[in-house]
Amino acid sequence: MMLGTANHPSKAGIGEMHVPPLDLEAALVQGDRSAINYLVALAEEHLKNARLIRSIAVELLNRIEPGQERTERLQADTAYKNLDMRFRRSARLLVELLETPDLPRKDEELAELICVRKPSVPALRVYIHDLRASLSRAGLDGVVKCRRGQGYLIRSDDVEKIMNRVG
Numbered sequence: 001m002m003l004g005t006a007n008h009p010s011k012a013g014i015g016e017m018h019v020p021p022l023d024l025e026a027a028l029v030q031g032d033r034s035a036i037n038y039l040v041a042l043a044e045e046h047l048k049n050a051r052l053i054r055s056i057a058v059e060l061l062n063r064i065e066p067g068q069e070r071t072e073r074l075q076a077d078t079a080y081k082n083l084d085m086r087f088r089r090s091a092r093l094l095v096e097l098l099e100t101p102d103l104p105r106k107d108e109e110l111a112e113l114i115c116v117r118k119p120s121v122p123a124l125r126v127y128i129h130d131l132r133a134s135l136s137r138a139g140l141d142g143v144v145k146c147r148r149g150q151g152y153l154i155r156s157d158d159v160e161k162i163m164n165r166v167g
Helices: 024-029 034-045 047-064 068-082 088-099 107-114 121-137 156-166
Strands: 144-147 151-154
Touching (some): 068 088, 151 156
């Protein structure tokens, strides 16, 4: 299956595609990340269809690249659902902070990991606020600490409490 300009010239709302064509089936059979990169580029180019395309790309990534990244994604999905978070990236932030208890993580470092398109400290702060609010609703007030000039952290004493609540 070749995807590219020739295959979708008449779809309403999509318009002319600028992403070069890709033999998607061959890339998937080979376990090639180019298929995923292609879908992500396509999603960014066509924001109207971005959610569907991104979800397909994530599913493909899970199928061809199991391991640590998939485990982190599953943990983040569980936290997102069980803590009723507004943003999945807030759950990803929780997973990152839980992996390094007692170690402060600077805004810029976390923004690089959490903000996919463009690292943004203001966006990171929105995710931190959502994370804190979600944990507070779950009875875990004040577990995400901020050390001035050093960054955000979760104390090792709080890790077990959080894990018990998240599930």
